[in-house]
Amino acid sequence: MGSNESVTVVEETTRHTLRARLRELVASTEVGKSLPSERDLSARWGVARMTIRRAVDALVAEGLVERRHGSGTYVTPQPFVRLLGLTSFSQDMRDRGLEPGARLLAYRVAPADAAISTQLHISAGDPVVSFTRLRLGSGEAMAVETVWIPQALVPGINGSDLGGSLYELLSSRYRISPGAANVSIEPVLPDERVRELLTISENQACLRIRMVDSDARGNIIMIANCFYRGDKYQLTAQVSGGAFSAEQSRNS
Amino acid sequence: MGSNESVTVVEETTRHTLRARLRELVASTEVGKSLPSERDLSARWGVARMTIRRAVDALVAEGLVERRHGSGTYVTPQPFVRLLGLTSFSQDMRDRGLEPGARLLAYRVAPADAAISTQLHISAGDPVVSFTRLRLGSGEAMAVETVWIPQALVPGINGSDLGGSLYELLSSRYRISPGAANVSIEPVLPDERVRELLTISENQACLRIRMVDSDARGNIIMIANCFYRGDKYQLTAQVSGGAFSAEQSRNS
DNA sequence: AACGCTGCCTGGTCTAGACCACTCCGTTGC
DNA sequence: GCAACGGAGTGGTCTAGACCAGGCAGCGTT
Numbered sequence: 001m002g003s004n005e006s007v008t009v010v011e012e013t014t015r016h017t018l019r020a021r022l023r024e025l026v027a028s029t030e031v032g033k034s035l036p037s038e039r040d041l042s043a044r045w046g047v048a049r050m051t052i053r054r055a056v057d058a059l060v061a062e063g064l065v066e067r068r069h070g071s072g073t074y075v076t077p078q079p080f081v082r083l084l085g086l087t088s089f090s091q092d093m094r095d096r097g098l099e100p101g102a103r104l105l106a107y108r109v110a111p112a113d114a115a116i117s118t119q120l121h122i123s124a125g126d127p128v129v130s131f132t133r134l135r136l137g138s139g140e141a142m143a144v145e146t147v148w149i150p151q152a153l154v155p156g157i158n159g160s161d162l163g164g165s166l167y168e169l170l171s172s173r174y175r176i177s178p179g180a181a182n183v184s185i186e187p188v189l190p191d192e193r194v195r196e197l198l199t200i201s202e203n204q205a206c207l208r209i210r211m212v213d214s215d216a217r218g219n220i221i222m223i224a225n226c227f228y229r230g231d232k233y234q235l236t237a238q239v240s241g242g243a244f245s246a247e248q249s250r251n252s
Numbered sequence: 253m254g255s256n257e258s259v260t261v262v263e264e265t266t267r268h269t270l271r272a273r274l275r276e277l278v279a280s281t282e283v284g285k286s287l288p289s290e291r292d293l294s295a296r297w298g299v300a301r302m303t304i305r306r307a308v309d310a311l312v313a314e315g316l317v318e319r320r321h322g323s324g325t326y327v328t329p330q331p332f333v334r335l336l337g338l339t340s341f342s343q344d345m346r347d348r349g350l351e352p353g354a355r356l357l358a359y360r361v362a363p364a365d366a367a368i369s370t371q372l373h374i375s376a377g378d379p380v381v382s383f384t385r386l387r388l389g390s391g392e393a394m395a396v397e398t399v400w401i402p403q404a405l406v407p408g409i410n411g412s413d414l415g416g417s418l419y420e421l422l423s424s425r426y427r428i429s430p431g432a433a434n435v436s437i438e439p440v441l442p443d444e445r446v447r448e449l450l451t452i453s454e455n456q457a458c459l460r461i462r463m464v465d466s467d468a469r470g471n472i473i474m475i476a477n478c479f480y481r482g483d484k485y486q487l488t489a490q491v492s493g494g495a496f497s498a499e500q501s502r503n504s
Numbered sequence: 505a506a507c508g509c510t511g512c513c514t515g516g517t518c519t520a521g522a523c524c525a526c527t528c529c530g531t532t533g534c
Numbered sequence: 535g536c537a538a539c540g541g542a543g544t545g546g547t548c549t550a551g552a553c554c555a556g557g558c559a560g561c562g563t564t
Contacts (some may be wrong), residue, residue, distance in 0.1 A: 034514095035515075037514060037515080038514085038515070039513090039514085039515095047548080047549085048548060048549045048550060048551090049549095049550085049551090050547095050548070050549070051548060051549080053515090053516090054547085054548090056515095066514090067515065068514085068515075068556090068557080069512095069514075069515050069516070069555070069556050069557080070513080070515065070555070070556030070558080071513090071515080071556080071557055071558080072513090072514060072515075073512060073514090073515075073558095090297065095464040095563080119436075151519050166258050183487075184486050184487070185437070186485075186486045186487075187439030187440070187457035187458055187459045187482035187484060188439070188454075188457050188482065189441065189455050189457050191347055198564035204460075204530095205440050205457040205482075206457075207439045207440050210422040213451035217538090228292065230438060230439035230457075233433075233438075233439075234436050234437065234438045235436065235438070286544095287507075289543075289544060289545080290544080290545070291543085291544085291545095299518080299519085300518060300519045300520060300521090301520085301521090302517095302518070302520090303518060303519080303523095305545090305546090306517085306518090308545095317510080318543075319544095319545060319546090320526090320527085320544085321525070321526050321527080321544075321545050321546070322527040322528080322543085322544055322546095323524030323527055323543095323544060323545080324527095324543090324544060324545080325544090325545075328507080401546065424529070497518070505564105506563105506564085507562100507563085507564075508561100508562090508563080508564095509535100509560105509561085509562080510559105510560090510561085510562095511558105511559095511560095511561100511564090512554100512557105512558090512559090512560105513556105513557085513558085513559105514556080514557070514558095514563075515555085515556080515557100516546075516553105516554075516555075517552100517553085517554075517555100518536095518551105518553085518554100519549085519550100519551085519552080520549100520550105520551105521546085521548105521549085521551080522547100522548080522549080523546105523547085523549105524537105524545105524547075524548100525541105525544100525545085525547100526544080526546095526563105527543085527544075527545100527547080527554080528541105528542090528543085529540100529541095529542090529543105529544100530539105530540090530541090531538100531539085531541090532537100532539075532542105532564105533536100533537090533538080533539090533547095533554095534536085534537080534538090
């Protein structure tokens with residue numbers, strides 16, 4: 001098992017190194033300029049061109065870089081074109097090649113008021129842990145989130161646990177695995193407080209995302225209210241066939 | 253040259269056929285069951301395994317199918333991110349109990365510029381029908397949309413056809429059925445023109461939604477650029493289990 | 505000087521095979 | 535009966551090379 005792991009680590013490292021080297025290359029390349037050709041990189045780094053291509057594919061998927069058939073691979077003007085997975089902020093940041101972070105702004109345990117208890121499906125007055133965090137990507141403010149969780153689900157939690165991914169904390173310490181989420185998305189102009197936290201101008205729109213997370217059995221775990229910087233977040237979605245069927249069938 | 257072209261056509265057809273065959277296979281496979289192995293398909297269809305893999309990659313990206321290392325490739329229970337109300341404006345209005353309507357603001361047929369032709373996967377200069385409509389719900393402005401469609405797909409179309417649902421028109425007259433859409437969503441403060449059309453105040457945010465619609469075979473049908481009133485549109489989405497798995501596996 | 509051809513360089517696709525890591529199930533040993 | 539151990543089959547990754555298709559610049563012709 002030990003040797004097995006070390007092999008894995010080496011491979012992982014190799015793979016990460018390739019992508020990381022490519023990322024560095026992108027970072028050190030002027031926006032709008034082209035990278036060295038795939039064949040060039042392949043020869044220079046001693047790996048097959050297909051391997052280079054797959055690494056480039058990853059950066060293309062992240063929107064860091066853009067291919068032009070017959071011409072070259074170019075550094076994209078604005079790297080923020082990347083989706084929000086809607087699931088985990090930390091994961092999303094890592095996918096973008098940024099270091100996820102969080103700054104705790106408020107933390108409290110209090111009896112649930114009517115609105116919160118209704119949404120969490122608990123009794124009014126039951127203790128609820130709530131906190132507000134500024135979410136960071138490599139130090140830059142990306143979002144402000146406020147989360148409410150029934151205290152019964154997370155005994156012993158405290159503010160110092162909240163420097164990283166909430167999902168990872170819930171999963172590893174409390175064996176709680178979010179199974180589904182209901183998400184509501186709305187464009188808003190944030191108030192001054194949020195605007196200052198996010199360091200955005202007063203005519204920069206945001207996405208307000210409200211989320212209700214459930215576990216695999218449908219029990220509600222938490223609710224969240226988040227403000228995402230509009231200039232950093234473009235949601236992307238793929239709507240597949242079935243969605244159109246209602247309309248189609250109406251014709252027949 | 254002629255033979256060259258025919259070869260190209262054959263290759264294109266082969267590629268589409270491969271994905272199409274795979275799609276059929278998925279359609280005829282029970283949800284939760286596994287597809288034949290990649291090696292099996294490779295041998296059966298006489299193409300290299302890497303080629304099969306890339307076709308499967310495409311279906312994975314669409315969420316139709318899911319891979320399990322060491323086990324197999326399985327038909328996904330449901331598309332994991334389902335956005336509600338993003339498909340047909342007319343349908344959405346009816347669902348709200350409002351009368352869908354449209355006011356044509358502009359209509360033109362022109363050669364595609366570089367940006368449009370790239371997105372539509374046609375040649376620059378090919379004729380493209382484009383139009384801008386104000387979408388109404390029982391007379392009230394709800395959204396502004398601009399749509400581009402290759403003229404070749406909609407021969408004989410003209411402005412007077414555009415008073416109602418575009419999807420219904422495409423389906424009934426042209427036998428074009430949207431099979432999937434790629435959607436990008438972004439919060440913005442609209443410019444004055446859009447703001448006046450939508451009769452909203454200057455600090456009301458909007459959703460800018462860009463859409464690329466494809467038919468069942470993956471051919472791109474149209475692209476659209478829409479501004480939806482933020483006070484009338486709250487997107488809702490249901491994210492189900494699989495979306496969290498990337499994060500979970502990172503813990504191990 | 506303007507045009508058009510041509511060849512090189514780019515990304516795009518495919519191949520046939522190799523090896524690794526993971527799962528799953530049947531077998532073997534206790 | 536149960537548990538541990540395989541082996542077979544699966545997806546995951548990589549290779550080295552081939553050919554196709556699009557872009558572009560330089561050269562020649564006009």
